[in-house]
Amino acid sequence: MIYTTTHIQRLKQLLLLTMAVILVSMGWYIYQYQQDGAGAKGTRPAPQPIQNDSDVFVANVSLTEMSNDRILWTLEAKEARIYAQRKETILSGVTVDFYDQDGQKSTHLISDQGVKDDSTGNIIARGNVEATSFKEGVVLRTEELMYDAAKNMIVSTTHVEIEQGGLITSGDGLESDLSLSHAKILKNVKTSFKTE
Template sequence: MTRRHVLPIIVLGGSVLAAAGCGETGVRPTGTMQAADTADQVLYGVSHYITGDGIRRSLVKADTAYFYDATQTAELINITVTFYDDNGKETSTLTAREGTYRWQTGSMEARGNVVVVSPDGERLETSVLRYDEPTHSITTDQRFTYRTPDEYLEGNGFRSDPDFLNVVTDQPRGGERGVIDLPGQAEP
């Protein structure tokens, strides 16, 4: 063997030994996982009517909507929801930075600068507002303010029907509208 052939054989042999010495001693993964936040669909400039029994109930608009089939939810960014009564008349409009819509139950949560206004001047402001379709209730456990042309109320949370006829407020402050039920208060 000539000197010319010895050098490549030594280099090749050294490479094989080095590769063999770099064996893994740790546990090998058995599978890969995908990112949990990967949406099944992404829509931009969304506008969608929600109906019930053939009656238009609301119009949902969002800059962006991320749909997740596994959880049957949609994450909405920069949302506006207009609500209607049984006659198709607008009852209120909600705006928020983001929200979650659960299409199986029809429930929704709005988050970030949540504002609800009605055509007659009522205004509700909070950081989180939830609508639970099965119980037909609107709730928040965050500070809120409620204003009308004649009234003002604030508190640390509330539960109400969608028409705000029966409102239970946690730690209310400000004026009152009708009777306010306080938690733990016995009825006369």
């Protein structure tokens, strides 16, 4: 009988000790949360719990690529999943602005998804891709478009449609400078006029 009573008292003590540790841990977590400003409203991207097999998941991403104090492009995305081993970042809800030699925005691009190769700087835009040239007044539509960082140009192997004024040119494959002023459709080129 004495053994059972002693055993129950020890269990009660361990249970109370465990509850005290949990309460202290929760208090410390809440204090740190408030100190870090995570509860405050702001636009700072917040790391989210890792989803799928990505190393890092971040919401509301903003990236800028520069060379010799000149902005090459800026990118915003609703989500980014970073895969460190593959050296790749998967983006969703993508908006990219490319800049010319004078630092002016030359092309605005939107797409459903993007893949950034972190080792080369290449970006592949996929799904409802639309690129608009500010200088040339050209709108390019396709399902996949790649920014080749080494060549500083955009290319596609899929069907593309280029609209300028009332003229629509379509075909398969594309090579172009970033401003779309020297866009070249590679195969099956067709031209038509836009009807209102």
